[in-house]
Amino acid sequence: MNFSRNEILDFVVNSIFLDRLELADDGYSAEDFSEETLILSEQGLGLDSVDVLDLLVGIEKKYQFKPIEIDSTFIDEVCASIGSVIDMVQSRMKIAA
Numbered sequence: 001m002n003f004s005r006n007e008i009l010d011f012v013v014n015s016i017f018l019d020r021l022e023l024a025d026d027g028y029s030a031e032d033f034s035e036e037t038l039i040l041s042e043q044g045l046g047l048d049s050v051d052v053l054d055l056l057v058g059i060e061k062k063y064q065f066k067p068i069e070i071d072s073t074f075i076d077e078v079c080a081s082i083g084s085v086i087d088m089v090q091s092r093m094k095i096a097a
Contacts, residue, residue, distance in 0.1 A: 016058045035083030
């Protein structure tokens with residue numbers, strides 16, 4: 001099954017960032033996020049490695065991916081922005097299909 005970029009963006013923002021990571025409690029709303037939103041950088045969300053792991057586990061569960069091998073390079077490259085996370089999800093869907 002393929003999901004559009006907007007569907008993945010909606011899941012990541014609403015289910016992960018706002019609900020699971022409780023960024024809504026910090027004053028964020030869905031309108032504050034786009035594919036360009038930086039995840040790790042202090043100029044963006046400034047999330048730490050525990051939050052990023054929560055993001056990746058949520059993605060694994062939602063899209064029924066096999067566990068993702070995670071190392072610092074993966075986190076730096078794939079979790080730089082919401083757009084790069086969406087790219088990873090879509091590429092993993094193609095592999096799984």
